[in-house]
Amino acid sequence: MIDNKKVIREIGTPTYVYDVEAIIERIKYLRDKLGAAILYAVKANSFIVREIEEEIDGYEICSKGEFDICNSLNINRGKMVISGVHKDRPSIEDMMANCEDIGKYTIESVNQWKLLTDVAKQYGRKINALIRLTSGNQFGVNPDDLKYIIQNNDDNIITITGIEYFSGTQKHSIKKINKEADKLISLIDELQEELGFTVKQIEYGPGLPIFYYQGEEFDEEAFLDEVKLALDRIKEKGVELSLEVGRSLVANAGKYFTSVVDLKSNKNGNFVILDGGINHLVYYGGTLGMRIPHYQIVGMSSEAGDKEGVDAESDAITYNLHGSLCTVNDILVKNITSKKLNLGDVFVFENVGAYSSTEGISLFLSRDLPQIALADGEGNLRVVREVIKTSDINMPRY
Numbered sequence: 008m009i010d011n012k013k014v015i016r017e018i019g020t021p022t023y024v025y026d027v028e029a030i031i032e033r034i035k036y037l038r039d040k041l042g043a044a045i046l047y048a049v050k051a052n053s054f055i056v057r058e059i060e061e062e063i064d065g066y067e068i069c070s071k072g073e074f075d076i077c078n079s080l081n082i083n084r085g086k087m088v089i090s091g092v093h094k095d096r097p098s099i100e101d102m103m104a105n106c107e108d109i110g111k112y113t114i115e116s117v118n119q120w121k122l123l124t125d126v127a128k129q130y131g132r133k134i135n136a137l138i139r140l141t142s143g144n145q146f147g148v149n150p151d152d153l154k155y156i157i158q159n160n161d162d163n164i165i166t167i168t169g170i171e172y173f174s175g176t177q178k179h180s181i182k183k184i185n186k187e188a189d190k191l192i193s194l195i196d197e198l199q200e201e202l203g204f205t206v207k208q209i210e211y212g213p214g215l216p217i218f219y220y221q222g223e224e225f226d227e228e229a230f231l232d233e234v235k236l237a238l239d240r241i242k243e244k245g246v247e248l249s250l251e252v253g254r255s256l257v258a259n260a261g262k263y264f265t266s267v268v269d270l271k272s273n274k275n276g277n278f279v280i281l282d283g284g285i286n287h288l289v290y291y292g293g294t295l296g297m298r299i300p301h302y303q304i305v306g307m308s309s310e311a312g313d314k315e316g317v318d319a320e321s322d323a324i325t326y327n328l329h330g331s332l333c334t335v336n337d338i339l340v341k342n343i344t345s346k347k348l349n350l351g352d353v354f355v356f357e358n359v360g361a362y363s364s365t366e367g368i369s370l371f372l373s374r375d376l377p378q379i380a381l382a383d384g385e386g387n388l389r390v391v392r393e394v395i396k397t398s399d400i401n402m403p404r405y
């Protein structure tokens with residue numbers, strides 16, 4: 008539970024807060040609803056990985072940096088799937104030398120397969136791997152390469168357990184998900200018929216969507232019922248199915264708090280300067296603040312009180328919300344209407360649990376990175392990252 012006033016009083020802004028209980032409930036909900044194991048795509052938000060360890064079935068880890076975070080937090084390595092389009096030799100050597108208990112690797116190219124085989128041999132390891140099937144971009148391998156790897160693989164070093172497939176995020180077309188299920192089913196059949204290879208596991212990233220903007224309507228339950236039917240068709244092939252999910256697991260459980268630090272007007276409108284900006288806040292599809300996300304305003308000055316809506320036409324003032332970067336593109340939202348704002352009022356943006364803290368252009372202008380706190384079921388807060396000065400990162404060393 009996130010108590011907005013408590014966050015502002017105890018921690019201040021700019022801050023992200025993640026509701027751990029909500030994320031755990033979400034894992035259970037998606038697993039029950041979709042009837043598949045749920046793996047967490049760490050890239051969506053690396054700050055909650057330890058909190059969910061008991062509940063989550065696994066972690067999809069896409070870089071050495073993500074591995075180092077999870078490993079330093081003592082995440083069960085059996086739950087890790089080491090994925091990623093670039094697996095460099097020193098990183099793989101480090102993992103294989105020091106961690107023989109890593110659950111699985113993915114193979115994203117013929118070269119990666121050779122590298123994994125080579126390094127595993129070097130350290131006397133036997134590893135499990137999934138081959139990532141491409142969706143036509145730089146990720147994964149084409150079906151011919153996939154078959155080549157299966158045919159030429161030395162089972163004594165790499166056991167290929169199945170296939171990974173992820174074609175993109177924010178998929179709300181059930182037609183697309185059904186097409187992807189068809190593709191996987193045909194491939195499973197083809198590999199059996201042509202190569203006598205049995206696919207035991209499918210790790211599929213359905214790219215489940217989040218609806219971020221006011222006025223959007225989405226019947227998630229009905230959508231997930233349809234997704235389940237597609238997934239059931241894959242499961243009928245006798246495979247173990249797991250889903251790699253990022254956005255849909257954590258987006259709804261995060262809030263971003265940012266304060267009004269300046270107010271001004273000119274012939275083009277009323278401008279609010281916030282102590283955050285597009286370096287901290289990323290809404291998928293939200294370019295130049297044209298669409299309005301869900302937010303609340305908590306008034307800090309004594310006469311302001313909460314400003315969660317506009318009572319009367321006469322109260323309504325139109326504002327543009329801007330961050331603190333040196334670019335005209337630092338627009339969080341355009342044309343919101345609110346009661347009169349004051350310095351110190353706090354905007355609380357919702358649905359920022361996925362990708363905001365990890366995807367923002369956070370080094371721009373050497374602005375500090377926000378604090379990050381976790382909220383428990385009672386609203387108690389624990390700061391898990393203090394402010395980080397990016398001037399340390401952007402400074403040349405002589």
Ligand SMILES: Cc1ncc(COP(=O)(O)O)c(C=O)c1O
Nearest residue numbers: 048173176212214251252253254
């Ligand atoms: C391989 C892979 N799996 C899973 C995900 C998570 O996607 P989403 O956040 O849409 O669930 C991503 C996101 O980029 C990805 O690259």
